Amino acid sequence: MPNGMNEYQQYLIEEFADEYRERRMSRRDLLRRAVLIMGSVPAGLAALAVVGCGGDDDADEVAKELASPPTPTTAPSLSPAASATAAQESGVSTADVKFAGPGSDLLGYMARPAQKGTYPGVVIIHENRGLVEHTKDVTRRYAREGFVAIAVDLVSRDGGSKADVALNTGFLGRSNPDDFVADLKAYVAYLGGQEGVKPGGVGVTGFCFGGGYVFEAAIASPQVKAAIPYYGICRLIDQLATTRAAVLAIYGELDTRVSAQADRVRAELAKTGRPFDVLVYPGANHAFFNDTGASYNADAAKDAWTKSLDWFRRNL
Numbered sequence: 039m040p041n042g043m044n045e046y047q048q049y050l051i052e053e054f055a056d057e058y059r060e061r062r063m064s065r066r067d068l069l070r071r072a073v074l075i076m077g078s079v080p081a082g083l084a085a086l087a088v089v090g091c092g093g094d095d096d097a098d099e100v101a102k103e104l105a106s107p108p109t110p111t112t113a114p115s116l117s118p119a120a121s122a123t124a125a126q127e128s129g130v131s132t133a134d135v136k137f138a139g140p141g142s143d144l145l146g147y148m149a150r151p152a153q154k155g156t157y158p159g160v161v162i163i164h165e166n167r168g169l170v171e172h173t174k175d176v177t178r179r180y181a182r183e184g185f186v187a188i189a190v191d192l193v194s195r196d197g198g199s200k201a202d203v204a205l206n207t208g209f210l211g212r213s214n215p216d217d218f219v220a221d222l223k224a225y226v227a228y229l230g231g232q233e234g235v236k237p238g239g240v241g242v243t244g245f246c247f248g249g250g251y252v253f254e255a256a257i258a259s260p261q262v263k264a265a266i267p268y269y270g271i272c273r274l275i276d277q278l279a280t281t282r283a284a285v286l287a288i289y290g291e292l293d294t295r296v297s298a299q300a301d302r303v304r305a306e307l308a309k310t311g312r313p314f315d316v317l318v319y320p321g322a323n324h325a326f327f328n329d330t331g332a333s334y335n336a337d338a339a340k341d342a343w344t345k346s347l348d349w350f351r352r353n354l
Contacts, residue, residue, distance in 0.1 A: 051072055075212060132178065147174050159230060160243060162177050164248050168210070183347055185241075188229050230261055243267070269290055272303055283312065286349045287304075289316070293322070327339045
């Protein structure tokens with residue numbers, strides 16, 4: 039791209055700039071995120087200037103400030119009640135997974151109904167923080183509803199998601215999107231080959247950064263039979279009409295930075311000959327589904343969850 043950022047880097051920088059403007063992120067944390075995403079202090083400052091969040095920051099001074107030990111930025115945790123429920127619930131079997139991928143071992147978290155049987159498979163792609171407890175919780179929710187679900191870890195090529203989520207975000211932003219697409223194709227194939235997974239293709243869903251990669255997986259892998267991207271950008275929108283997946287695209291009305299693509303996505307999906315729908319939830323913002331975040335919208339999240347389950351049940 040002319041500004042030196044790829045689509046996902048710009049997406050991430052814009053998201054954190056918005057959080058800074060809304061006073062939900064400190065200037066130091068914004069600078070650290072930008073530097074980690076872009077790979078250097080000058081590139082990070084230039085990226086912030088592009089999105090209208092530049093300042094009088096001196097590169098040498100910023101480098102010195104960021105050289106001091108940071109306060110690790112950790113992902114929000116589930117409530118104690120939710121954590122206790124997850125630990126004690128019956129009827130769901132969970133396990134960490136590891137298998138050989140195209141560039142490294144690939145890591146993940148799998149949940150399935152405890153009762154033996156054949157179930158549809160769903161791949162879940164995390165937000166920009168990496169594989170955190172919230173994503174694992176969503177994975178267990180799908181298992182409780184009769185799916186074999188695997189949450190991917192797109193930080194696998196860097197050894198796996200770290201407790202300091204800013205490091206995960208930086209790796210995700212600096213990496214080649216094509217590497218992640220290759221990894222996602224491997225996750226899809228891995229899940230499709232698991233005992234107890236219904237043959238004929240799997241579903242893919244994901245959120246924010248992960249929502250964008252749902253589009254990527256649906257375009258790249260013919261094994262993706264159904265896809266539900268939550269408020270993700272479609273980097274390859276000119277190729278979206280080639281997908282063979284049944285796509286349900288979900289947006290928040292207030293998330294105009296992402297939902298601006300909704301009409302174009304709808305038009306491209308109409309060319310596929312496959313089932314599709316595009317939902318824009320009134321009054322909902324970016325990340326409205328995440329019940330550990332500040333933008334959680336309970337009504338929109340509940341309705342989107344019901345529609346997501348129905349979509350996968352009808353198309354897998």
